[in-house]
Amino acid sequence: MTTREDFTHDAMQHAPQLFSTAMRMARNRSDAEDLVQETFIKAWRSFATYQQGTNLRAWLFRIMTNTYINKYNAQQRKPTETELDDVEELFLYKRLGAVDQSQLSQSAEDQMLSLFTDDEVKKALEELPDQFRIPVLMSDVEGFSYKEIAEILEIPLGTVMSRLHRGRKSMQKMLYEYAKERGLINEALLSQGDDE
Amino acid sequence: MANCQETLNEMYAYLDAELATERATEIIGHLKVCTDCQSAYEFHAEFKTIIKAKAQNDELSEGFLDRLRECFGDDALNDA
Numbered sequence: 384m385t386t387r388e389d390f391t392h393d394a395m396q397h398a399p400q401l402f403s404t405a406m407r408m409a410r411n412r413s414d415a416e417d418l419v420q421e422t423f424i425k426a427w428r429s430f431a432t433y434q435q436g437t438n439l440r441a442w443l444f445r446i447m448t449n450t451y452i453n454k455y456n457a458q459q460r461k462p463t464e465t466e467l468d469d470v471e472e473l474f475l476y477k478r479l480g481a482v483d484q485s486q487l488s489q490s491a492e493d494q495m496l497s498l499f500t501d502d503e504v505k506k507a508l509e510e511l512p513d514q515f516r517i518p519v520l521m522s523d524v525e526g527f528s529y530k531e532i533a534e535i536l537e538i539p540l541g542t543v544m545s546r547l548h549r550g551r552k553s554m555q556k557m558l559y560e561y562a563k564e565r566g567l568i569n570e571a572l573l574s575q576g577d578d579e
Numbered sequence: 580m581a582n583c584q585e586t587l588n589e590m591y592a593y594l595d596a597e598l599a600t601e602r603a604t605e606i607i608g609h610l611k612v613c614t615d616c617q618s619a620y621e622f623h624a625e626f627k628t629i630i631k632a633k634a635q636n637d638e639l640s641e642g643f644l645d646r647l648r649e650c651f652g653d654d655a656l657n658d659a
Contacts (some may be wrong), residue, residue: 398639412640479622528595547591
């Protein structure tokens with residue numbers, strides 16, 4: 384039997400991760416803190432229905448996601464087809480050759496990835512529309528399985544997979560654009576590579 | 580063994596540990612012999628790692644954890 388003390392202790396262990404995800408959802412500290420607080424208050428009130436053996440982490444993320452969707456009217460269940468440009472497969476990978484070699488000193492592969500700052504990765508995530516951002520956060524940042532994400536978001540498994548796929552591609556494109564804005568990309572290098 | 584197209588199509592599912600063992604073995608078999616797919620795979624594995632590392636390091640404000648602990652009090656229940 385989980386006591387209320389155990390429950391509080393266990394829930395608090397997840398606070399830092401919940402907060403980071405809340406930051407990516409709400410996009411500002413004050414709203415993110417509110418979101419985690421509301422999540423814990425709701426979890427505490429629902430303690431009676433919490434069953435031992437339930438995946439507490441997934442349960443907390445589910446409460447937080449629902450709170451976010453309801454509070455911010457997130458466009459979770461709307462049709463999504465036109466809300467993200469279609470990005471070609473392997474978008475970033477195919478552009479590794481465009482990294483201006485003079486900017487950095489490691490191998491091309493490492494360069495592309497080390498190019499991105501923490502802020503750029505966060506910004507790319509935050510710019511994704513909700514219905515893509517939440518699956519990417521849940522998978523890439525929180526490591527939930529497709530099945531867990533389907534349950535957290537109450538959407539079919541196939542929808543989880545397609546949104547993840549499109550969200551990730553779109554993020555790659557945004558990150559590439561940020562690198563370009565910072566002058567780290569020389570697209571002439573790319574066309575040279577194609578000619579070879 | 581899987582071919583290049585299948586491997587690229589299922590790369591994310593493999594990366595996310597979502598493929599059945601048998602299918603994962605077929606993908607691994609292809610990655611072992613195809614340097615192009617292996618290289619694309621390594622890039623995306625690294626990309627996933629980087630997203631996680633860079634998007635999860637938000638510092639908590641001072642006092643925030645204390646405020647969170649207050650969520651688990653009798654007051655919170657009485658407000659219900």
